[in-house]
Amino acid sequence: MSEHTHMPEGGGNKGVALLIAILALMLAFAEMGVKYGEREAVAHNLEASNLWAFFQAKTVRRTTVQVAAEQMETQLPLATDPSVRAAMEKRIADWKSTADRYDSEPSTGEGRQQLVERAKQAEEKRDHERARNELFEIASALVQIGIVLASAMIITGIAALAWAAGGLGGISFIVMLCAMLKPEVLHLVLH
Template identity: 55%
Template structure:
């Protein structure tokens, strides 16, 4: 008497079909994972660019603020009214520039807006990274499921086919998480 469970009649065809379904799911998981990985890389570059722009605005603002403060010192020692007026206009212009560097809602290129955009882009990047990780786990489960299903055909142990199906079902959970709640586990 055999100690293993035999696959049902026509079992090898059913297991072959299971392997085909697992391979199809593996392909979809790999495509999803690659797409998420590419998007994460693109968003990382976008975030880096936004932070660089933010730093440039900070440097420009500091430079202009310092020039305005130096000119304010020059203004104190100036007695000529026309010169004082020119200096004050320049100081006011520079202060307006500094304020524009801090916040520029119409172009979304002030430091405040750049920071918000960079953080939002980082959030998308992190979501895509988590999505990629979920797809990677699903792909691994599917690869193992294919091997286990193949072993079921070779050994005739039907339980392995059920285990392969279970791994396939578990991979679907990770694929669903990748799509709807990528950061639930990561």
């Protein structure tokens, strides 16, 4: 007696063919998830990078204006003409106001503080999409292995291969659900 359970000739192959078709459909969805996740992660990474570059530019501008104001403040005592002194004081006040605006500009969302917040949000979205992408890649690999096992069952007639293929398909389905609903949870478990 054989130690493996064999499927009867003919009839079992239709069921396995249907299993392969379902797994292939799942593979298509998993690959769509991979591509979407990759595209979104790159887009959010680019957004974060641009926002950090903007933040750095604002920091340089702010520092330049602050240094100019400080330099003029050191020269202020040397101004003997009241109109020159008043012009210098106005310029210093304008530069300080500009430096403050570069630091926080809630109306436009382009102050340094707002840029930091926006960049961090873009990074969070990027990380979310990376976690989603990784799970879709795992699901894709599981489905591909399932297809190979189901195909091997047709050749060998070993029923356990079909059960293993179906099990991998089920696990893949759960992983895809996690990827769509809450990828961070399973991502943390895997790392």
